């Protein structure tokens with residue numbers, strides 16, 4: 239059982255609490271599970287880390303919320319503001335750039351209705367430019383909700399983004 | 404020599420159907436080295452000596468001798484603290500995507516390497532720090548760990564021996580700096596990935612202040628083969644000071660980009676021509692990067708260089724991660740450097756002002772040159788800024804990683820920089836122009 243030692247306004251769902259309790263056993267110090275736990279929260283709790291989520295996580299790890307915020311804000315994969323239903327990440331680093339990342343980005347903007355860094359009006363997409371994703375030998379690439387699409391052409395972008403709800 | 408004519412081992416199994424499964428792995432000599440060590444009772448010291456004698460050098464970028472690194476761990480009889488092996492699977496150096504292939508296609512090879520490393524250093528827990536974006540690689544390794552555990556290749560009393568060891572997976576969250584070994588350890592502890600000043604070194608004060616060794620995925624992947632086939636076999640490949648085979652990821656303007664296994668010391672031209680099918684579209688080579696973004700730009704005239712630690716060091720570059728990036732005649736080296744600089748600016752952790760401010764200034768200057776607003780003085784300004792950032796001026800080598808390519812650009816592509824300034828625009832007709840603005844706006848404008 240998870241012992242509640244902090245009075246928290248917001249609580250994590252019991253499934254996540256169980257998961258994190260197990261996760262903590264992988265390490266001699268519980269805090270080490272913080273970043274994997276933040277990943278899971280982002281996956282399960284709306285695609286971003288809201289102040290309420292961060293506070294609940296802080297409660298679980300017995301840390302100050304500001305400490306958890308400090309960690310979360312360091313890492314580009316964590317979203318601290320609400321985002322669209324689907325996340326489109328286009329790599330704009332060197333190997334992708336040499337093979338047409340700019341065209342992929344332009345198409346992705348058109349197909350998603352986003353500007354880079356922005357969310358589409360219908361809330362379906364958020365589009366971000368990301369640094370090297372380790373797909374350099376099959377550049378250019380984009381990731382849709384974390385799933386890589388590699389060696390793509392601008393035409394592919396419409397097919398990939400067109401296929402989601 | 405063609406690609407087929409040298410002996411290979413690293414990628415052999417990855418070509419088999421279902422190469423990621425324990426079944427296929429074991430049918431192809433997998434876990435044989437570990438089994439031999441445990442059954443024949445080789446001592447940990449014997450294992451370390453063998454790795455030392457093989458001459459294996461780290462594949463994470465710095466090329467540090469692996470056996471020597473392992474021998475830095477304190478004597479377990481005198482130092483009874485817990486000790487850890489950390490596997491660096493953060494793979495974020497632009498151009499680099501070779502650890503990914505190993506994790507996705509032969510995860511058991513990595514697990515066996517980890518177990519042998521732990522045995523040699525008397526370690527009972529290892530953490531694999533995988534960059535957060537590598538979901539598929541993460542799942543493959545995690546599944547392999549479960550398979551290995553069920554087969555008693557992992558956990559308590561492995562294969563009935565007295566050796567027990569656990570391997571845990573850990574997911575990063577997209578920060579390049581967490582590939583730097585001390586930044587990685589901070590991150591693993593659940594903190595911001597701020598590199599630590601060294602000394603103390605990880606062997607004495609690592610994860611949670613305990614003795615720790617950090618090794619790259621490909622480094623550990625080499626280990627079982629060396630145990631199985633011997634140091635002499637290992638040294639029959641590669642060069643005297645850089646033995647063995649290496650995975651080279653070649654990307655950019657080539658016909659067949661990919662990850663290839665070649666002996667260290669092979670000429671870069673051979674990798675380009677024979678493995679990657681040459682510069683694409685029949686174009687001419689303009690510039691190339693030998694070992695990931697930190698190793699800088701080299702001119703086409705140096706494509707005959709050998710891909711080993713010494714040769715590239717003599718050319719004022721580095722073997723780095725062995726990730727070759729090829730730029731053809733239609734590429735603009737200034738734009739490419741601007742992209743790299745923007746990357747380093749974005750990834751600087753901000754602890755050291757030389758790096759935090761320096762990378763912002765480099766980006767600004769490169770941006771204005773590419774944008775046609777550069778001044779001739781900017782060229783020397785780039786060099787002097789880079790000299791102010793590295794070497795040895797910051798807590799970690801991220802500043803060096805930005806400074807080295809900057810110096811290389813001014814050294815080898817001065818003409819192209821000057822032409823940008825003279826013409827007041829990017830002279831390369833096919834270049835898309837300046838790169839996107841950096842995600843953080845610079846705090847100060849730099850004037851020449």
Ligand SMILES: Cc1cc2nc3c(=O)[nH]c(=O)nc-3n(C[C@H](O)[C@H](O)[C@H](O)COP(=O)(O)O)c2cc1C
Pocket residue numbers: 460461462463464465466467469472491492493494495496579580581582583584585617618619620622623799800801804
């Ligand atoms: C900024 C920076 C980023 C690094 N990124 C990685 C990385 O992603 N993967 C890696 O194995 N090594 C990386 N390194 C090198 C590690 O600090 C360390 O030297 C390496 O993991 C040691 O393993 P090896 O001896 O097996 O090569 C990086 C170094 C620096 C300075």
Ligand code: FES
Pocket residue numbers: 329330331332333334335369370371372373374377379497498499
């Ligand atoms: S540069 Fe785009 S994946 Fe590496």
